[in-house]
Amino acid sequence: MLRTIAARILDAIPTLFLVLTLVFVTMRLLPGDPAIAVLGENATFQELQLFRHKVGLDLPIWLQYLDFLRDSLTFSFGNSFTSNFPVSQLIALNLPYTIELTVAATIIGTALAIPVGVLAAVRHGEAPDVISRIFSLLGYAVPDFFLAAIMLIVFALTLKWFPITGGGSGLIDVLWHLVLPATALGLIKAAFMSRLTRSSVLEVMGKDYVRTARAKGARERRVIYRHALRNALLPVVTGLSLSILSTLSGSVAIELIFNRPGVGAMLINAIETRDYPTIQAGIVVFALFVVVVNLLMDIAYTVVDPRIGAGS
Amino acid sequence: MAFNRRQFIAGSSALAGASAAASMLPQPAFAQSEDMLKIAFAARGNRTLDPAKSIQGADNWAIVHIHDTLVNSPNGRFATKPSEFVPQLAESWTMSPDAKTWKFKLRQGVQFHKGYGEVTADDVVFTIDRLRDPKQAGSSKVLYQNVAGVTADDKYTATITLKQPDPLLLSGVIQDYSCVILSKKAVTEKGANYQRDPVGTGAYQFVSLDPDPSKGIMMTANPNYFGGAPNIKNLNVQYILDTTARTLALLNGDVHMIEGVRAPGWVPSMQKKSPNLKFDVAAPGSLFTLTFNLKRKPLDDLRVRQAFAYAIDRDVIAKAMAPISRRTYGLNPPGFPGGYTADQVPADLRYPFDPDKAKKLLADAGFANGLTIDCFTSQREDYSSVMLIVQELMRNVGVNLNMQVIDHTTFHANDAKDMNALPQNSSAYPPVPTLPLSDNLSKFAEVKSDGTGGANYSHYGVVMPGIDDLIAKAYAEPDFDKRIAIVQQAEQQVMRDLPTIPISTNGYLIVRDPKVDLGYQVQSGYAYWRLDKAKFVA
Numbered sequence: 001m002l003r004t005i006a007a008r009i010l011d012a013i014p015t016l017f018l019v020l021t022l023v024f025v026t027m028r029l030l031p032g033d034p035a036i037a038v039l040g041e042n043a044t045f046q047e048l049q050l051f052r053h054k055v056g057l058d059l060p061i062w063l064q065y066l067d068f069l070r071d072s073l074t075f076s077f078g079n080s081f082t083s084n085f086p087v088s089q090l091i092a093l094n095l096p097y098t099i100e101l102t103v104a105a106t107i108i109g110t111a112l113a114i115p116v117g118v119l120a121a122v123r124h125g126e127a128p129d130v131i132s133r134i135f136s137l138l139g140y141a142v143p144d145f146f147l148a149a150i151m152l153i154v155f156a157l158t159l160k161w162f163p164i165t166g167g168g169s170g171l172i173d174v175l176w177h178l179v180l181p182a183t184a185l186g187l188i189k190a191a192f193m194s195r196l197t198r199s200s201v202l203e204v205m206g207k208d209y210v211r212t213a214r215a216k217g218a219r220e221r222r223v224i225y226r227h228a229l230r231n232a233l234l235p236v237v238t239g240l241s242l243s244i245l246s247t248l249s250g251s252v253a254i255e256l257i258f259n260r261p262g263v264g265a266m267l268i269n270a271i272e273t274r275d276y277p278t279i280q281a282g283i284v285v286f287a288l289f290v291v292v293v294n295l296l297m298d299i300a301y302t303v304v305d306p307r308i309g310a311g312s
Numbered sequence: 313m314a315f316n317r318r319q320f321i322a323g324s325s326a327l328a329g330a331s332a333a334a335s336m337l338p339q340p341a342f343a344q345s346e347d348m349l350k351i352a353f354a355a356r357g358n359r360t361l362d363p364a365k366s367i368q369g370a371d372n373w374a375i376v377h378i379h380d381t382l383v384n385s386p387n388g389r390f391a392t393k394p395s396e397f398v399p400q401l402a403e404s405w406t407m408s409p410d411a412k413t414w415k416f417k418l419r420q421g422v423q424f425h426k427g428y429g430e431v432t433a434d435d436v437v438f439t440i441d442r443l444r445d446p447k448q449a450g451s452s453k454v455l456y457q458n459v460a461g462v463t464a465d466d467k468y469t470a471t472i473t474l475k476q477p478d479p480l481l482l483s484g485v486i487q488d489y490s491c492v493i494l495s496k497k498a499v500t501e502k503g504a505n506y507q508r509d510p511v512g513t514g515a516y517q518f519v520s521l522d523p524d525p526s527k528g529i530m531m532t533a534n535p536n537y538f539g540g541a542p543n544i545k546n547l548n549v550q551y552i553l554d555t556t557a558r559t560l561a562l563l564n565g566d567v568h569m570i571e572g573v574r575a576p577g578w579v580p581s582m583q584k585k586s587p588n589l590k591f592d593v594a595a596p597g598s599l600f601t602l603t604f605n606l607k608r609k610p611l612d613d614l615r616v617r618q619a620f621a622y623a624i625d626r627d628v629i630a631k632a633m634a635p636i637s638r639r640t641y642g643l644n645p646p647g648f649p650g651g652y653t654a655d656q657v658p659a660d661l662r663y664p665f666d667p668d669k670a671k672k673l674l675a676d677a678g679f680a681n682g683l684t685i686d687c688f689t690s691q692r693e694d695y696s697s698v699m700l701i702v703q704e705l706m707r708n709v710g711v712n713l714n715m716q717v718i719d720h721t722t723f724h725a726n727d728a729k730d731m732n733a734l735p736q737n738s739s740a741y742p743p744v745p746t747l748p749l750s751d752n753l754s755k756f757a758e759v760k761s762d763g764t765g766g767a768n769y770s771h772y773g774v775v776m777p778g779i780d781d782l783i784a785k786a787y788a789e790p791d792f793d794k795r796i797a798i799v800q801q802a803e804q805q806v807m808r809d810l811p812t813i814p815i816s817t818n819g820y821l822i823v824r825d826p827k828v829d830l831g832y833q834v835q836s837g838y839a840y841w842r843l844d845k846a847k848f849v850a
Contacts, residue, residue, distance in 0.1 A: 032724075032725045033721070036721070039450070039451050041724045047453055050446075054449060083358065083507075097524075153560070164561050165557050165561055169524075257554050257556065259525055259551075259557050261523050
């Protein structure tokens with residue numbers, strides 16, 4: 001297992017390097033001037049030059065690139081161009097909100113997807129299967145921001161069950177603020193995951209060991225959950241990792257609509273204002289997140305199927 | 313090393329729980345009762361509370377409540393005459409006959425918040441010198457270019473000397489949010505951290521700045537405020553970028569005031585949804601102009617420019633954006649010193665809406681079969697809303713504006729590099745009539761393709777004779793009325809030459825819960841106004 005983890009980390013290094021280079025090039029190619037974005041369109045040319053000098057934008061491009069790599073690898077991203085706030089503190093302030101939203105949405109999505117997927121598989125061709133298919137189609141078709149806006153209007157504005165904006169403070173308040181955004185994201189994820197679960201379980205239900213379990217007189221519930229689902233989880237785990245990563249990137253729209261702090265919204269704002277240090281830091285965080293999630297999923301594979309760990 | 317299933321589940325749960333719990337640390341709770349006035353703006357979050365660096369309107373609302381200027385316009389409107397200004401930190405002031413020396417006598421005994429001492433002339437000198445410091449990149453430095461020096465004559469008297477006469481110094485500089493007086497001691501002590509922990513003399517003092525934009529900036533009343541303690545004990549500035557979320561927050565009662573949306577139809581739809589809401593519009597707001605790049609054919613042909621002027625129905629545009637938008641005739645809007653009203657414009661320069669005349673002019677210029685012009689505009693609502701209407705109006709006369717809508721940052725960066733055939737500008741100006749002329753039409757402000765130029769996107773004064781002589785004459789004139797007369801001459805020349813067409817003004821809109829009484833009516837002014845006289849009513 002340790003060898004697997006080490007191998008995964010080593011594999012990630014060239015990927016990270018490529019991502020960082022791509023981010024650097026893309027930011028420099030993106031039209032727009034960070035100096036004008038920070039100082040406003042009324043700033044004189046001299047002021048703009050002063051700003052560019054202060055933040056190193058007047059250095060040769062290769063030197064800027066080396067500085068950027070060094071900063072990224074040492075996690076010292078400097079200060080935000082727009083707020084002059086240390087970027088590491090910006091990340092530290094925003095990341096927990098994104099993580100809690102991602103975790104909550106994943107829990108809701110998975111908690112809904114697996115039972116729905118199993119039911120659809122066990123009762124395939126019948127009404128539960130049809131309903132789950134409609135649910136999935138709606139989940140694919142409806143954008144998360146649209147669903148979020150509808151939920152805001154119904155549950156927050158009309159019924160006044162939940163707040164409209166913010167991240168909350170204190171455990172109960174945070175959970176209360178999390179319900180609507182996490183549910184909006186989670187429902188979309190459940191649509192995808194339930195189809196995956198259904199297909200996986202259906203495939204496994206036809207296997208010999210499932211027939212054997214039934215023949216031995218095991219209760220149907222035990223057959224489904226202990227024998228079938230357990231062996232159907234591998235593709236579901238793969239889907240789960242993809243779902244977590246897409247939830248992370250999809251959190252941007254949710255963070256904007258619910259006015260929550262978060263890395264996604266921070267990144268969008270940084271791109272709009274050409275805040276290079278914040279963009280860099282945000283991309284590095286997302287890239288690391290991808291590496292960590294993939295690593296956790298690899299570990300999860302070995303738990304779900306011990307044969308995978310033994311084989312490595 | 314092998315994990316078993318139980319270890320994995322336990323570990324994952326602990327990790328997830330720890331991550332979630334880390335963000336749930338208790339934070340100071342703030343009163344949710346009616347002792348707090350909450351106002352939400354269209355921004356993602358705070359950028360800075362340093363007046364020298366702020367360019368975000370939302371932040372300026374907090375800045376002007378935490379700090380004070382030397383003098384100010386009366387609540388709810390611009391002072392358009394020198395006699396209309398209201399004392400703030402300065403209890404009196406004098407201007408020399410040549411309008412180059414201004415002396416301000418400070419109120420005595422005014423204290424900075426949090427024990428930072430009394431306001432003295434040294435703080436005035438420090439504030440203005442800091443704004444002029446060539447080593448500091450600031451957002452408002454251009455306003456202080458005419459300041460030759462500032463001195464403290466004694467503890468309570470500060471003198472500002474100018475390079476050129478300026479009888480409108482109070483309008484254009486002193487009352488600007490950037491010129492709020494800072495505590496030299498606080499700024500020196502806090503350094504870069506000042507922008508997140510400001511200290512002023514204002515009606516409200518800074519309490520906290522939360523990274524959660526829905527919490528934003530918290531301020532509490534200054535009980536010793538020289539203008540009288542505010543009626544409402546606490547003030548909260550929130551940032552809600554998304555229009556839907558901001559609107560719902562107001563309708564749900566989460567906030568009392570919100571920044572409105574400057575797009576056609578928004579105000580009528582809000583009025584329909586909630587007829588009791590109050591709509592405060594500070595006119596004129598931004599002055600929207602459509603400029604012709606005189607270095608691009610066929611825009612160098614006066615007939616083509618006149619065709620635009622006849623084809624664009626400016627009354628329709630103002631009506632579409634009502635009630636925030638009003639038609640404007642010159643660069644200075646009606647209501648500003650030197651601004652033209654409809655009946656004051658000479659008959660031959662009125663350019664009434666006349667598509668047939670526009671087509672004839674285009675035919676005379678050789679474009680009887682139409683014309684295509686590539687251009688771009690900003691996705692920001694006050695730009696794109698107007699330009700999409702202009703595009704449609706021009707299509708009616710055979711001019712196809714092949715228009716790209718791009719993000720605002722790129723728009724300004726590209727305009728600054730002379731990349732647009734039809735640049736537009738939507739900027740707010742104080743009632744200083746020379747400013748829009750010198751900023752946008754002086755040859756010294758000509759845009760350059762390497763980005764080193766200014767905001768004269770038309771190249772007026774370079775490609776063709778401009779109004780630089782008149783601008784220089786206006787700036788050299790110390791008498792207010794004579795200065796206005798020169799400005800009006802310049803405006804008429806601009807109407808004749810048409811390097812730019814003033815389209816409309818877009819007022820700054822705040823939508824207010826009817827239970828908030830501001831204590832005055834908003835008619836004109838900057839894109840912020842004071843709330844220290846506001847109170848909750850039944």
